[in-house]
Amino acid sequence: MVVGRFAPSPSGRMHLGNAAVALLAWASAKSRGGEVVLRVEDLDPARSRREFAEGIMDDLRWLGLTWDRRAEDQSRRGAAYAAALEKLDAMGLVYPCYCSRDELHAASAPHASDGRIIYAGTCRSLTAAERAARTKPPCLRARVPEREIAFTDGLQGPQSMSLAREWGDFIVRRADGVAAYQLAVVVDDAANGITEVVRGRDLLTSTPVQLWLYEALGLAAPSFIHVPMLMSADGRRLSKRDGDLSLESLREKWPPEKVVGLIAWLYGLTGRWECLSAKELAADFAWDKLREKGRRDIAVRPKDLLF
Numbered sequence: 001m002v003v004g005r006f007a008p009s010p011s012g013r014m015h016l017g018n019a020a021v022a023l024l025a026w027a028s029a030k031s032r033g034g035e036v037v038l039r040v041e042d043l044d045p046a047r048s049r050r051e052f053a054e055g056i057m058d059d060l061r062w063l064g065l066t067w068d069r070r071a072e073d074q075s076r077r078g079a080a081y082a083a084a085l086e087k088l089d090a091m092g093l094v095y096p097c098y099c100s101r102d103e104l105h106a107a108s109a110p111h112a113s114d115g116r117i118i119y120a121g122t123c124r125s126l127t128a129a130e131r132a133a134r135t136k137p138p139c140l141r142a143r144v145p146e147r148e149i150a151f152t153d154g155l156q157g158p159q160s161m162s163l164a165r166e167w168g169d170f171i172v173r174r175a176d177g178v179a180a181y182q183l184a185v186v187v188d189d190a191a192n193g194i195t196e197v198v199r200g201r202d203l204l205t206s207t208p209v210q211l212w213l214y215e216a217l218g219l220a221a222p223s224f225i226h227v228p229m230l231m232s233a234d235g236r237r238l239s240k241r242d243g244d245l246s247l248e249s250l251r252e253k254w255p256p257e258k259v260v261g262l263i264a265w266l267y268g269l270t271g272r273w274e275c276l277s278a279k280e281l282a283a284d285f286a287w288d289k290l291r292e293k294g295r296r297d298i299a300v301r302p303k304d305l306l307f
Contacts, residue, residue, distance in 0.1 A: 002034030003195045006060065006067065007185070009041045010053035016245040016300065017200070017230040017238035018056075019063060020263045023278060024227055024290075025198035026065045031285040037192050039071035043184055048075070059247040063256050064278035071192045074184055081179035084187045084217055085140065085172065093216055094172060096131060096138035097123040118168035140173040142213075149208035154225035154287060156201065156295055161208040170209060186210050190219035201226045201297065202237070225287070229297040230266065238300070245300065262305075266298050 004025045008018065029036050038057070042048035053073075060067075088094045099122050119141065131138075144167060150160040161167075172183040179187075189197065204226040214221040230238050238245060250259055257275035264281055265273040269289050 004029035005037040011047040014247040027282040027285040030282040035068040038067035040073045098134040139175040141169040186213040
């Protein structure tokens with residue numbers, strides 16, 4: 001059975017782009033008689049707020065996107081993440097890093113092809129005495145192998161990435177003790193029995209890292225489908241600051257069927273913008289329709305919002 005999921009971060013209310021990914025994930029699972037799990041990803045205590053989580057769940061219900069079960073919030077999963085870190089440590093796959101932000105952003109730091117800074121491995125081979133002499137609380141980094149990770153994305157097609165060249169030794173636990181996203185999402189998706197992950201194309205490059213973690217921890221990996229992002233008319237990625245396209249704003253002027261219909265039309269699932277319920281979309285949902293639309297991100301122009 002297909003088990004999909006919503007995994008919202010409660011750092012603000014939902015916007016049209018969040019709603020689109022949630023709708024596609026829900027329709028994909030439900031079109032095949034599957035289940036959908038809701039998990040609140042409130043790892044970051046400084047940015048996560050309970051009222052945002054409640055607002056997101058209210059928005060999902062309004063859209064008709066119900067869930068079959070709710071997973072434990074990430075803020076309550078510290079013991080599970082600690083157990084995973086212990087397992088990685090026992091295999092020699094993590095080490096403490098004491099580098100400061102200035103050291104990490106030094107001009108000589110290597111960069112990935114998309115401009116991300118790659119950790120230079122400064123603390124990778126510190127001796128026990130050298131570690132003992134450090135006073136700064138360390139983060140924990142994964143000891144990444146020189147290895148290519150290949151997989152086939154359900155929408156973006158075949159992918160391959162060198163872990164060492166494109167990611168380097170990435171953080172699995174922050175210096176404040178909070179588990180990093182890459183570790184938490186792997187541990188939680190496995191614990192929740194997730195078989196299909198539908199998410200934005202911006203997370204495509206995270207997939208090889210996560211696949212390596214699944215393998216290292218002996219966990220079954222789901223399939224991945226990375227969908228085009230909804231962008232603003234000026235080419236910016238939609239954010240929670242785009243108030244006009246927030247679900248809170250759209251709910252004031254449109255019924256849910258109009259929002260669902262807009263998303264379906266923007267992604268090429270229907271030939272025109274028409275009112276449509278989430279259940280009606282799921283009944284006729286097929287990824288092949290979206291493949292025909294293409295893999296590029298989608299600009300939402302003012303004229304697109306004229307029904």
